[in-house]
Each structure stands twice: as structure tokens, then as C-alpha cells.
Amino acid sequence: MEIPYTVEPRPDTGLYNAKLGIWLFLASEVMLFGALFSSYILLRTGNPNWVHHEMNVPMATLNTMILISSSVTVVLAWAGLRLKNFAQFRKFGILTFLLACGFMVVKGFEYSAEFSAGLFPWTDNTMAVYFTMTGLHGLHVLGGMVVLGYFLGPGAKMWGSNPERFTNRIETFGLYWHFVDLVWIFLFPSLYLL
Amino acid sequence: MGGHDTPEAIHAETRRYIVVFAALAALTVLTVAVSYLHLYLDMAMGVAVLLAMVIASVKAALVAGYFMHLLNERKTIYAILALTIFFFSLVMILPAGAFADHNGTSTEVAHEGAGEHN
Numbered sequence: 001m002e003i004p005y006t007v008e009p010r011p012d013t014g015l016y017n018a019k020l021g022i023w024l025f026l027a028s029e030v031m032l033f034g035a036l037f038s039s040y041i042l043l044r045t046g047n048p049n050w051v052h053h054e055m056n057v058p059m060a061t062l063n064t065m066i067l068i069s070s071s072v073t074v075v076l077a078w079a080g081l082r083l084k085n086f087a088q089f090r091k092f093g094i095l096t097f098l099l100a101c102g103f104m105v106v107k108g109f110e111y112s113a114e115f116s117a118g119l120f121p122w123t124d125n126t127m128a129v130y131f132t133m134t135g136l137h138g139l140h141v142l143g144g145m146v147v148l149g150y151f152l153g154p155g156a157k158m159w160g161s162n163p164e165r166f167t168n169r170i171e172t173f174g175l176y177w178h179f180v181d182l183v184w185i186f187l188f189p190s191l192y193l194l
Numbered sequence: 195m196g197g198h199d200t201p202e203a204i205h206a207e208t209r210r211y212i213v214v215f216a217a218l219a220a221l222t223v224l225t226v227a228v229s230y231l232h233l234y235l236d237m238a239m240g241v242a243v244l245l246a247m248v249i250a251s252v253k254a255a256l257v258a259g260y261f262m263h264l265l266n267e268r269k270t271i272y273a274i275l276a277l278t279i280f281f282f283s284l285v286m287i288l289p290a291g292a293f294a295d296h297n298g299t300s301t302e303v304a305h306e307g308a309g310e311h312n
Contacts, residue, residue, distance in 0.1 A: 031285065175262055
């Protein structure tokens with residue numbers, strides 16, 4: 001059976017199904033991270049003796065720049081497909097993947113330095129919140145890398161058989177990726193600077 | 195989106211993405227600068243939090259508006275987002291509710307409770 005509305009919009013929603021699906025998923029993600037932010041606010045403001053650890057701001061700033069750059073490259077990859085330019089998609093898709101790898105490597109260095117300093121998730125509430133939120137965000141980056149890796153590898157075959165659907169898949173992936181960037185935009189000042 | 199776009203329109207969009215990227219990079223630098231300024235000027239924590247969240251919100255609006263094309267989307271998506279924002283606001287208000295409860299009735303009990311656990 002053919003999956004309906006993969007390219008043409010559904011008359012009642014005005015959207016192809018995957019786009020409606022990703023927005024519903026992102027809505028649930030907003031609530032997931034919202035609950036964590038809410039818990040963080042409650043824990044932090046409710047404790048007058050909140051322990052403040054010096055986080056690695058230069059590394060986090062570098063990671064912010066990396067994620068922002070990857071948001072641009074993913075949207076340029078999608079623009080390439082809309083221009084029927086598969087080479088542009090491939091170039092910017094690979095660049096996005098490499099930037100995501102860069103983010104994870106920097107995060108790895110950061111975690112490793114924190115472990116060496118004796119800071120673990122069970123050290124105190126500050127570190128518990130920090131590792132939970134950045135860890136969950138990191139898992140989202142990792143998940144995005146798996147999906148993007150598929151689209152750059154075996155999933156790219158669809159460009160030959162159904163280019164419009166493949167273009168929509170990349171748009172949908174891009175929306176997820178921008179959301180991951182968006183979460184980091186709030187995590188960065190909340191956990192590193194305040 | 196995008197199905198009926200002309201190559202010229204897509205190229206114009208691409209240039210806009212680059213401008214948005216530059217704005218996001220500049221705002222990131224500003225976020226860090228403000229955080230150091232907060233320490234240097236001994237700014238009140240509340241002001242520092244407010245400034246940081248305002249800058250983060252502007253950055254988020256740029257990403258959502260341009261990269262996620264929310265400036266020009268279907269009503270269905272706006273409806274989903276309206277519902278999400280409503281429930282998200284409720285979740286963010288919860289700590290304030292907890293404080294109101296705490297301040298109003300049970301400060302001493304809470305302290306005693308905390309003492310027992312320590």
C-alpha cells in the first residue's frame with residue numbers, strides 16, 4: 001500500500017504528512033525540554049546555597065557557533081535539492097554531519113575535563129542538571145547524525161526515484177535539526193553563563 | 195513550501211540565511227559579553243538572567259522565523275504551536291506556583307523537613 005501525502009499536501013491540513021508529523025513531534029520535544037527547564041528553575045531558585053561551578057565557556061561558545069553554522073548548512077543542503085542540485089545537497093549535508101561530529105568531540109572534551117575535575121552527575125544538583133540537560137541534548141545531536149548519515153548514504157537513492165519526496169525528507173530533517181539548535185540557544189546561557 | 199519556488203527566489207532566500215547566520219553569531223558574542231559584563235559591573239542576577247533570556251529569545255525567533263520558515267507557514271502549524279506555547283507556559287509557571295505555596299504556608303515546615311533529611 002502506498003503511503004499517502006508524501007509529496008502533495010493533504011487538503012485538510014495543507015501539509016504533507018511528514019511535515020505535520022515532525023511538528024507534532026517537536027511539540028512533544030518542547031514539553032520534554034520545558035519540563036527539564038522548569039525543574040532547573042525550581043531547583044536553582046529554591047536553593048539559596050546553589051553551588052556554582054565554573055563551566056568551560058569558550059568551549060560552549062565554540063559549540064554554539066558550530067551548531068548555528070550547522071543550521072545554515074542544513075538549510076543550504078535543502079535549498080540545493082530545491083534547485084535540483086544534488087551536489088550542493090551532498091556538499092552541505094556532509095558539512096552538517098562534520099559540524100555535528102565537531103560538536104560531539106568538543107562536548108566529549110568538556111565532559112572528560114569535568115570528570116577529571118571530579119565533577120559527576122551525582123556530585124550535586126548543579127552537575128545533575130548540567131549532565132541531564134546537555135546529555136539529553138547530545139543524544140538528540142547523535143540521533144540527528146544517524147538520520148543525516150542515512151540520507152547521505154543509502155537513503156539518498158530516493159533522489160533518483162522520487163526527488164520531491166526526498167526533498168521533503170530533508171526539509172523535515174532540517175526542522176528537527178533547527179530545533180536541536182534552538183534548545184542549545186537556551187541551554188548555553190542557562191547552564192554556562194548564569 | 196518550496197514546491198513552486200523559482201531559482202531566483204531560492205537564491206534570495208539563501209542570501210537571507212547567511213545574513214541570519216551573521217546575526218546569530220553576533221548575538222552569541224553579545225551573550226558572552228553580557229555575562230562577563232554582569233560579573234564586572236556586579237549587575238543584579240535578575241537583570242543578568244533577563245538580558246541573557248532576551249538575547250536567547252531573539253536568537254530563537256531568528257532560527258524559528260527564518261530557518262524553520264515560521265514567518266510564512268500553514269495555519270495548521272500555527273495551531274499546533276499555539277497549543278504548545280500554552281502548555282509550555284503552564285510548565286514554566288509551575289515553579290512560581292510552588293513558590294507561592296512555599297511562601298504562603300509552609301516555610302518553617304519545609305526547613306524542619308530539610309533538617310530531618312540532612
